[in-house]
Amino acid sequence: MKIIITASEARQKGVWLEILRLFGRDAHEEVWPNEEFILTEEQAVKLGLIKK
Secondary structure, three states: OEEEEEHHHHHHHHOEEEEEEHHHHOOOOOOOOEEEEEEEEEHHHHHOOOOO
């Protein structure tokens, strides 16, 4: 299963810094609020976004 989260959702859920780290992004890069990031089920569980 793949989980899609937008940048604004990640910020709201408090996982934005972890998303940046997972995708090798820099905190100073411009990111659109609706930019989507695709997570594996395992990544989403580790971030506490879903329960397995």
